[in-house]
Amino acid sequence: MNEPFLTPEDIADIVAILDGSDYRELDVATARFRLTLRREGGGEAGGRWSQEWQWAAANGPAAVAVAVVQDTPAGLVAVAAPLPGAFYRAPAPGAAPFVEIGARVDGDTVVGIVETMKLMNPVHAGHAGEVVAIVADNGAMVEGGATLMHIRPHA
Amino acid sequence: MIRRLFIANRGEIALRIARTAQRLGMTTIVGASQADVTSLPAQFADEVALIGPAPSAQSYLNVEAVIAAAVAARADAIHPGYGFLSENARFAEATIEAGMIFVGPDVTSLNAMGDKLMARSVGLAAGLPVVPGGEAATPEQAMARARETGFPVLLKAVAGGGGKGMKRVDRADDMPAMIAMAMSEAQAAFGDPRIYVERFIARGRHVEVQVLGDGHDALHLGTRDCSIQRRFQKLVEEAPAPQLADATRNGLEQAAVALTRHLAYRGAGTVEFLVDAQTGDFFFLEMNARIQVEHPVTEAITGVDLIEQQLLVAAGSRLGLTQDAIRPSGHAIEVRINAEDPAADFRPSPGRVTRARWPAGPGIRIDSHIATGWVIPPTYDSLMGKLIVWARDRPAAVALLASALATLSIEGVPTTAPLHRRIAADPRFVAGGVDTRFLEGLA
Numbered sequence: 001m002n003e004p005f006l007t008p009e010d011i012a013d014i015v016a017i018l019d020g021s022d023y024r025e026l027d028v029a030t031a032r033f034r035l036t037l038r039r040e041g042g043g044e045a046g047g048r049w050s051q052e053w054q055w056a057a058a059n060g061p062a063a064v065a066v067a068v069v070q071d072t073p074a075g076l077v078a079v080a081a082p083l084p085g086a087f088y089r090a091p092a093p094g095a096a097p098f099v100e101i102g103a104r105v106d107g108d109t110v111v112g113i114v115e116t117m118k119l120m121n122p123v124h125a126g127h128a129g130e131v132v133a134i135v136a137d138n139g140a141m142v143e144g145g146a147t148l149m150h151i152r153p154h155a
Numbered sequence: 156m157i158r159r160l161f162i163a164n165r166g167e168i169a170l171r172i173a174r175t176a177q178r179l180g181m182t183t184i185v186g187a188s189q190a191d192v193t194s195l196p197a198q199f200a201d202e203v204a205l206i207g208p209a210p211s212a213q214s215y216l217n218v219e220a221v222i223a224a225a226v227a228a229r230a231d232a233i234h235p236g237y238g239f240l241s242e243n244a245r246f247a248e249a250t251i252e253a254g255m256i257f258v259g260p261d262v263t264s265l266n267a268m269g270d271k272l273m274a275r276s277v278g279l280a281a282g283l284p285v286v287p288g289g290e291a292a293t294p295e296q297a298m299a300r301a302r303e304t305g306f307p308v309l310l311k312a313v314a315g316g317g318g319k320g321m322k323r324v325d326r327a328d329d330m331p332a333m334i335a336m337a338m339s340e341a342q343a344a345f346g347d348p349r350i351y352v353e354r355f356i357a358r359g360r361h362v363e364v365q366v367l368g369d370g371h372d373a374l375h376l377g378t379r380d381c382s383i384q385r386r387f388q389k390l391v392e393e394a395p396a397p398q399l400a401d402a403t404r405n406g407l408e409q410a411a412v413a414l415t416r417h418l419a420y421r422g423a424g425t426v427e428f429l430v431d432a433q434t435g436d437f438f439f440l441e442m443n444a445r446i447q448v449e450h451p452v453t454e455a456i457t458g459v460d461l462i463e464q465q466l467l468v469a470a471g472s473r474l475g476l477t478q479d480a481i482r483p484s485g486h487a488i489e490v491r492i493n494a495e496d497p498a499a500d501f502r503p504s505p506g507r508v509t510r511a512r513w514p515a516g517p518g519i520r521i522d523s524h525i526a527t528g529w530v531i532p533p534t535y536d537s538l539m540g541k542l543i544v545w546a547r548d549r550p551a552a553v554a555l556l557a558s559a560l561a562t563l564s565i566e567g568v569p570t571t572a573p574l575h576r577r578i579a580a581d582p583r584f585v586a587g588g589v590d591t592r593f594l595e596g597l598a
Contacts, residue, residue, distance in 0.1 A: 053526035
């Protein structure tokens with residue numbers, strides 16, 4: 001890019017100048033960014049200031065495949081991802097999956113894990129019944145609340 | 156002379172490294188995963204090189220992929236930042252074999268600090284105090300160790316980590332049963348029954364010393380206190396460490412320099428100690444052979460750009476600084492703003508940040524790659540940014556921290572900011588010198 005950004009020292013200097021003035025806000029918009037410096041709370045000198053940056057090219061959702069949310073067929077219930085992240089069917093690479101189709105589970109049965117920010121979060125079945133479909137692929141990135149499996153609850 | 160610097164990292168530290176490298180006239184190349192190709196550091200750098208898919212194992216942790224990208228970009232040096240491959244000896248070797256400079260210490264230093272038991276023996280060889288204790292292969296040895304160190308003791312699994320298999324023993328009478336339990340737990344969890352006996356320090360503080368070395372000379376840039384932690388990860392760091400007796404502070408700094416000399420260390424490093432808050436005794440834990448997340452508090456009180464020092468030493472220069480030239484002034488505090496919900500056991504909270512209004516002004520520094528509208532992916536760690544304040548003394552720094560946190564407003568994802576507001580208002584924190592149990596007692 002080669003165009004130098006405003007450094008943190010530049011921002012501190014600009015705020016020091018503004019603080020000695022009557023201005024409450026400075027709003028600068030360029031082709032690349034918009035910077036808003038705002039006096040917070042009371043208007044007195046030596047007060048609190050905030051900085052808000054908006055970039056023309058803010059990153060979109062992470063460029064990775066995300067599992068499709070499917071409608072849950074009548075008579076079945078969905079097991080949802082507790083958090084967004086990577087869905088794994090087994091506790092470790094190469095290990096046996098927690099459950100297969102046809103498995104009998106109860107509400108506390110761990111049926112998979114979702115890895116979010118390096119933490120492994122267990123996925124519980126949430127319902128007693130039988131696993132009838134595994135919707136999300138092993139290793140897929142899923143949104144929070146995305147359907148991972150379908151369960152036919154016990155009557 | 157480094158002309159083209161490859162930054163093998165992401166997030167705020169990639170941006171931080173690029174800023175200094177550009178100021179020094181280097182061309183910066185950020186190695187980014189697919190999830191990060193439009194990130195702020197990737198946009199800020201002069202060039203971007205794709206290193207692989209989003210998962211770290213296939214990108215930021217993939218030695219071959221990073222080296223290949225750096226070679227293709229005609230880089231003459233790689234800065235690894237922190238985490239990822241920063242302390243990976245194989246990566247450092249591969250960088251050098253590919254004809255590039257590794258911005259970090261020699262491979263021998265990385266190996267010397269490779270694991271905690273090895274670090275302990277190197278520390279002893281350098282004449283540093285370590286926590287009394289040692290390995291115990293049998294119940295009889297464990298009992299003998301405990302008699303040497305005195306009760307209470309901690310039993311730890313040699314192969315373990317993360318608190319697993321750790322037991323506190325208060326009396327000799329309890330030892331036989333506790334040893335048997337610890338050994339069987341260690342066997343079950345790690346397939347290795349060996350345990351380790353250490354004196355239990357009830358009120359420990361985590362104090363570390365920033366060092367710089369050029370393979371010949373070594374110097375320190377004072378202390379940092381990082382006692383406020385959750386799950387063994389730091390949340391608040393300050394420099395200098397408050398409420399330390401002068402003898403303790405001098406002892407820590409001299410011990411850190413002694414270790415740096417002993418290793419003929421090249422680059423920036425951090426020597427970590429456990430300080431007994433009741434007695435002032437201190438014990439060497441380990442040395443981090445890289446830049447640390449909390450390095451800005453040291454920069455704030457010394458005026459030294461630690462990334463610049465790393466780059467100069469890596470390029471073969473001798474240290475331009477002397478110990479006398481380093482005159483720390485004032486007090487600095489850093490708080491980590493993480494995408495985590497402190498009200499839900501620090502549950503990670505990736506997602507879109509609909510508003511990021513950071514504080515600004517004299518004495519305030521923000522190191523962050525997250526602005527309004529940005530997305531925090533679930534793939535990497537939760538650090539969104541660091542708020543660093545500096546003032547002439549600690550009370551003024553604590554007041555500035557509270558005021559800056561009142562201004563900070565992040566919307567869209569829960570963050571650790573509300574927790575930091577409570578910490579900044581806690582009388583124990585205001586007084587200074589808290590131990591590692593601080594969060595348990597937070598109102």
